[in-house]
Amino acid sequence: MNGPNYTLRELTLYFLKLGAIGFGGPVALVGYMHRDLVEKRKWITEEDYKEGLALAQLAPGPLAAQLAIYLGYVHYRIIGATLAGIAFVLPSFAMVLALGFAYVKAGGLPWMQAVFYGIGAAVIGIIAISSYKLSKKSLVKDWLLWTIAIVVAMVTFLTERENLWLILTAGIVVWLYKSPPKLSKRLPVVVLVPVLLQASAVLLNEKLIQIAWFFFKAGAFVFGSGLAIVPFLYGGLVAEYHWLNEQQFLDAVAVAMITPGPVVITVGFIGYLIAGTPGACIAALATFLPCYLFTILPAPYFKKYGKHPGIRAFVDGVTAAAVGAIAGAVCVLAKRQLTDMIAVAMAVITMLLLLRFKKIQEPFVILAAAILGLIIKNYL
Structure with a gap:
């Protein structure tokens, strides 16, 4: 393996910046990583990126955070994975912590619906363009890959959830079609072994232990990216434990969409509402610990066996x-978010701007959309 053409400090600073200004949710974030690290800076090869995306899709937890951890691992192993993961999550965690403090002090965030209206429409446009670029890059002109992507997109749209077994089946189908195993040889198999850790009771009260275990399960057992974790959180937070009411939960989802970085970082906001700063820290740590472990433990095997034709076909x-699931998720989000012609127009204009002016920065689009949302909801 060739040595890296970048330093660990440069990589850490990149993920710190992405975590601070990376709007658009997991679809957009994985698109930014490909654009910045593979296409522009050429720090990461296309093969390493695809392996990371495949591993992140296979394992439970937030897609974008897992991909960031894996890309940190590529050249700098455990220390790179750890610093990339922390740098990616830290800025948005600080933001949701501040929002949680303001929310509690103000008794709610009534302006959030107006801001979310504008941002939500722009975000749909941003992630649609990211999905389009990712599809062109990953699927090229391979009819089998395009067929798989279209089928998975349709299933994701109709069921409104990602299907892990369908994703695994897609890997097996391409493997058997492009590089069928020979009976005389054993194909290396990468086994993902779930790692379950019990939270220590030392220095933690009963409620914090409950929070730690609940959010650890959310990170360890929920497959899918971004808002796929929302149904699991709703069932536990509102229906089972009654830690939040309906309005608080909806506000927490809105916080996830108006802050940069991984969407799942809203668990920090939720943890703050339940038990203050300790609750926020424990909720975030418990949610992201499984995705960290599920990335670094199988990563050496992906690096060792990733060049094998059978593994390459499976990864393809x-x-x-994964591309199909992302495209399907875009359609689901659009159906929920674009509820009137003004929102549709904002999404379309966002897409046209990003296609026409390729150097335009997404945060400026998000800011403009937020201002438009406030104006439309308050004055029109």
């Missing part, structure tokens, strides 16, 4: 399925 199939 999983990547195609």
Whole structure:
């Protein structure tokens, strides 16, 4: 393996910046990483990126955070993975912590609905363009990969959830079609072994232990990216433990969409509402710990066996399925968010701007959309 053409400090600073200004949710974030690290800076190869995306899609937890951890691992192993993960999550965690403090002090965030209206429409445009670029890059002109992507996109749209078994099946189909195993040889198999850790009771009260275990399960057992974790959180937070009411939960989802970085960082906001700063820290740590472990533990095997034709074919199939799932998720989000013609127009204008002016920065689009949302909801 060739040595890296970048330093660990440069990589850490990149993920710190992405965590601070990376709007758009997991679809957009994985697109930014490909654009910045593969296409522009050429720090990461296309093969390493695809392996990371496949691993992130296979394992439970937030897609974008897992990909960031894996890309940190590529050249700098455990220390790179750790620093990349922390740098990516830290800025948005600080923001949701501040929002949680303001929310509690103000008794709610009534302006959030207006801001979310504008930002939500722009975000749909941003992630649609990211999905389009990712599809062109990953699927090229391979009819089998395009077929898989279209089928998975349709299933994701109709069921409104990602199907892990369908994604695994896609990998197996491409593997059997492109590089069928020979009976005389054993194909290396990467096994993902779930790692379950019990939270220590030392220095933690009963409620904090409950928070730690609940959010650890959320990170360890929920497959899918970004808002796919929302149904699990709703069932536990509102229906089972009654830690939040309906309005607080909806506000927490809105916070996830108006802050940069991984969407799942809203668990920090939720943890703050439940038990203050300790609750926020424990909720975030418990949610992201499984995705960290599920990335660094199988990563050496992906690096060791990733060049094998069978593994490469499997990764291609999983990547195609991941692209399809992302495209389906874009359609689901659009159906929920674009509820009137003004929102549709804002999304379309966002897409046209990003296609026409390729150097335009997404945060400026988000800021303009937020201002438009406030104006439209308050004065029109």
